[in-house]
Amino acid sequence: MRGLVLTLLLALAAFAPPALALDAGVVHKLAFGESSSEKIAAVNALVESGDEQAEPLLKALLAGNVQTSGERVLIVRGDAGIDAVTGEKVSPLPADADNVVLNNRVRGVLDAAVSALRLVSRDRDTRLEAARDLADDPRAAALPIVKKALAKETDAEVKGVLEIVAASIELRAGAEAERLAAIRTLAGSGNPKTETLLLPLVAKKADGSWAEPDAAIRAAAQASLADVRGRLAWGERIGLLFAGLSLGSILMIAALGLAITYGLMGVINMAHGELIMIGAYATYAVQNLFKAYAPAAFDWYLLAAVPAAFLVSGAVGMILERTVIRWLYGRPLETLLATWGISLVLIQAVRSLFGAQNVQVDNPSWMSGGVQALPNLVLPYNRIAIIFFAAAVVAGVWLLLSRTRLGLFVRGVTQNRAMASCVGVPTARVDTWAFGLGCAIAGLAGCAVSQVGNVGPALGQGYIVDSFMVVVLGGVGQLAGTVYAGVGLGLVNKLLESWSGAVLAKIAVLVFIIVFIQKRPQGLFALKGRAVEA
Amino acid sequence: MTRLYGSRGWIALAAFSAALLIVVPLLALAVPAGNPFHLSEYWVSLAGKFLCYAIVALAMDLVWGYAGILSLGHGLFFALGGYAMGMYLMRQIGLDGVYHRPLPDFMVFLDWKAYPWYWSFTDHFLYAAALVVLVPGLLAFVFGWFAFRSRIKGVYFSIITQALTYAAMLLFFRNETGFGGNNGFTDFKRILGFPIATLDMRVVLYALSAAALLGTLLLGRWLVTSKFGRVLAAIRDAEQRVMFCGYDTGHYKLFVWTLSAVLCGIAGALYVPQVGIINPSEMSPANSIEVAIWVAVGGRGTLAGAVIGAALVNGAKSFFTQEFPDIWLYFLGLLFILVTLFMPRGVMGLLGRRKAA
């Protein structure tokens, strides 16, 4: 199908045709056509017509901005529409307007058509994108236009991709010399698809004879295949590392708050997960405010959400400390029970307020999608953002604890409460602030995970066990330990997952923790010596 | 001090046993249905369930209340006992499964042709009964052996027990593990050849649970009133000193830890035929935490308290989930908070009956 489109495009690229109005019949078929084939035929017809009106219509179709009202076909912009045939403006949209539904097949053809159109676009990025689309699915018919584009192409990267495309086409058809050349060019490709292009050349038939008679080509293909595979392998390795890092940063930021409330203050805070959840819901609330009152600034709602999550969770934490926790200092196991009760209450509270369903937290546009690091490796923006965010939070906490008066007090109180109060540290208030800080950081974690996971009443339950594992593994009272443990667990988990599957990987990690604690009962970063036993 | 109970204690215990072993069965069997005093199957099985929980609570109190070891993984031992019994019950289904094959339905649907090795002999009740004791016991022994040898204490120990049960849960969720995955075992038909879904069988199972509970209670009481019990309490309060007195505290902990696990296993084995299902969610960390909460509510270091706590919390749960289905979590949560805040010694503390260990 696409092939046809492209040949036609070639035709139109060859000689500029006179402009004429869109054929109403074709447009009608496009909008009301019974079968997909009918619609596809219409698409081709449109392209064939070479009318500059075609492109906007096709693009609108792809974007789902084409509606029908009675017999009319409208390209919708906002609440106004333009008649695709006559081009007259229709505003407001008629009440009976109804979307034109396309299935994936038609959308695919449209994609190809539009990308082919884009191949000769002025904007360099558009061309690159178009070239990549073709690289994913090279058709013989596209060869001429690709060659044409190549000739005109000035940008190196786009040129590179186009050469691959051309090569992968010539690989099939073409004389030996051309094919050999093609194969060599392909060696430079990192596109996963090239592997499948080359494979048949080195495959054996059922009867054991080579599918590709020409030995030279086979050898060349082997070589190129090796190159390509090598490059792909790198993409996978890096991807794995990134995944581990990303998971690790999430574990780490989720556990960081706990490292303070539990690690420093000795409160076994079973409601920690719920404070993460509260942070996520705070983010959700802020997002809705932006949607309602400042849709223009929506992309920046996180700037407001981060402090909001921080403050809300922090406030909740301080209230909890004032009302419940402070009566339980020195009785860690009691705090476990009380905070467990708290977590139940918080979960139910959220359920009554926001409902049992998950709520929708949108990524700001700059956080959705990802950067094409390698042909077979996309690094999602939201994960990159979280890694940096986590790092920033760690830095902030470290500064707070090591450089500020509060930090000094916190360390003082947690190390020797009696002494601290003797030298006039307001221990009670410090406790409140410290606990609040731990919870506030949990809130930040909530804000972060709301960008990758789902936000619902049970959100916290998913993180509590892992958080404790991280803190204990890192060594109680050791922020650094928490950081290393979090990232470490993330990496280990992902590496294992790549060959043992998710479940076994998790089990292995847990067993590893159990064994590790046997060797280092005080965690990664333990204080040795007399202090410990005391 | 070597006497188990004072005279009042014995009387109370006798009355308790009478209520459990005579009154309830009578109300259930002798009193005709419709009569306001009749106990329906629902109540019998509910009571039976509570009794099993009470046993777990007792086991927990032994390790936590007396030896000061807080386990957040007791649900695992409970579940293992349950699974061991469940394997036998699955075998008892015989050809009455959905597919009428000699294998359990979940194996048929995994295309397994034969029982995996660890299922062998489970069709013999005695072997299954042995597993009920051995599997949790062995696991606890091995785990405890290493943990106590490397002197893992307090919260660290609690956390790794949590990791243990969590890992086990994930393992049992896998269908390939061969224990029915997420669904676990259910739809049991008969036990020792008798149909399982009859009032009589329920009363029998209930009575067994009651007997087991009383047995556990007496055993526990005997332990904590013996010198052994005093050593345990001493370990809880000043482990260093106990060591320098020449006691190998590790062995003491290991013993009570393993015993506690075995008791949980037995409770689980009694639990499964009464509720009719065992699946990995029994191993979820939350369940184990709840066990600790039962004990805390009842009062730590007082065996009776554990029983009270289990009955109280679960009774409250059953009641609230029906009366206030939408908001019952508030009640439960507040219960835990208030108990820890205002009744640090639990119900027993209120009753002012807490002896020093």
Added chain:
Amino acid sequence: MSDASVGHLVEQRLDATHGVVLYLDGISVSFDGFKALNALSLAIDAGELRCVIGPNGAGKTTMMDVITGKTRPDAGTAFFGQAIDLSRLTEAEIAQAGIGRKFQKPTIFEQHSVFENLELAMKADKRVRSTLFARLDSEARDRIAAMIERVGLAGAADRVAGLLSHGQKQWLEIGMLLMQEPRLLLLDEPVAGMSDHETERTAELFLTLAGRHSLVVVEHDMAFIASIARKVTVLNEGSVLAEGPLEAVQNDPRVIEVYLGR
């Protein structure tokens, strides 16, 4: 549960023929770089009463930790008698072998009664199985009663130990040590927080003990030292600074430097 029994075997083998009951040689211990003990060597004779003094951080407590197996030395050997290598035994085994220790801060079983405290400490087969079925015969009760008298807690037998005064706790702990019938007693600041009267009686007690038991007493209270001391060892920065009769040591310029120079 076999190795708990080692203690007993060991005890028969305890051979102090050469008159030396404790022999430390070149013991070094360090925590994260800080050298708590530095090639410490020390020998205690059977029946000797040895006082160990030294400024804070001199390594007194760490030395006791090494002897009782709580801390493993990085280097050096610690022998109990001729045959027993302490570095290969656990705390429990060492206690079984006949070394009793009293902590700086009195550690007793606060929730237990005085009687129970002594009962638990009393020399007996302390393996799990035998403890389970242990019964107190009248002879044992008498010994406990006698000890209660001896440590001046008469009438307090059923009192919960947590309610005792500080001094009484010290005494109870000493009593517990004696119930273990150890060959060697390590006493870390035994008279801290005691009234003068109690201190005197403690001194008497120690003097009566010396001979049958060997005692190592760590104290700051010089008066108390003077009242009991025969031979004094001065520790500083983890090794022996001086050793000898009290007055000799007191006049030792290095000792004076260490004490007064700071």
Added chain:
Amino acid sequence: MKRRTFVKGLTLGAATAAGGLAAPAIWAKSKTVKVGVLHSLSGTMAISETVLKDVDLMTFEEINRKGGVMGHKIEPVVVDPASNWPLFAEKARQLLTVDKVAAVFGCWTSVSRKSVLPVFEELNGLLYYPVQYEGEELSYNVFYTGAAPNQQAIPAVEYLMSEDGGGAKRFFLLGTDYVYPRTTNKILRYFLHSKGVKDSDIAEVYTPFGHSDYQTIVANIKKFAAGGRTAVVSTINGDSNVPFYKELGNQGLKATDIPVVAFSVGEEELRGVDTKPLVGQLAAWNYFMSIKNPVNAAWKKEWAAYTKRKKLPYADKPLTNDPMEASYIGIHMWKQAVEKAGTFNVDKVIAAMGGQQFKAPDGFTIEMDPHNHHLHKPVYVGQVRADGQFDVVWKTKGPIKAQPWSPYLPEDKGKKDYPEKMTKKS
């Protein structure tokens, strides 16, 4: 001392009983009938089941408004089994023996159904189960108003293989590790074999419950897709879908390259998702909120009004989905059956259920199969829209008959298409 323990336990018990009996004094008003609602309102499944509880209550209200069932006012007994499977069994027993309900509407997960099944069979109760499920079951005491595999999975995969569906040649079967995905994928594997797809072109991957990190898996999907036209068949359980779809979108997998068809993702599941990156992804159901017909329009209006009136948390965005429709149908068919049988007697009602017809929001007058306790349902394949709704891109001509025993599974050979009535105890 211990006596008190037990007294406590029992008094609580008594209290519960009192509660059960006393609850809006049933014995006073004669013309009422109790029905049970057994959906998790807390715990992991609350996310999906709470809304079913509400739609049930709405339907009862609607029926009561129109004069109730045979003039009896429906009196719902709502309990919370808290996503705890043994508790499901306990509550079911309570509803049947203590509250003596005429029918129970409830359960979502297979395990909860399996856990209550013995209770319903033992006490000869009546359960209406409103969720699409794996089949392989046919109980005399249960009516399955959700889809059997052949009413959802198979048509969807046929569509994927069709030219319109993208002519997929390779299939990545991805699911949460429990019985529904396992069975569905097993059936699909046999089905694909029958269509000549080789095992090398089928990947089967399972993740644990609540799995939230799909980076590795999405990467693997990409790798697998390099081998030819690939479609992903997702049976991921409710909660894990959001992270999965977010990962898909962010790693740039477009529906036009690799379509994903999901069997557990409906309007409610997408509520928590930013759907823009998902446009074009597929789901197969027997009902979509976007279906245009008067019945559906009216029903949606009723639901919206109800959520407003009851101030339900989701009143601002009232959604309907397939299981809600199935619950709605189930309740109405029960009413009709009762009125046909002229009694609430379970055996008579069960007998009367067969052949019941109901004009459903899915746009058809659907019928309860005379024998196999399943509905004849139409199948729709929907395509995710930017607003979280679905565009129907394919549908069956009309309702198709359920096959609880899959013709593709060898072990189901010779299975009867009607419940083997279990030996009821006297």
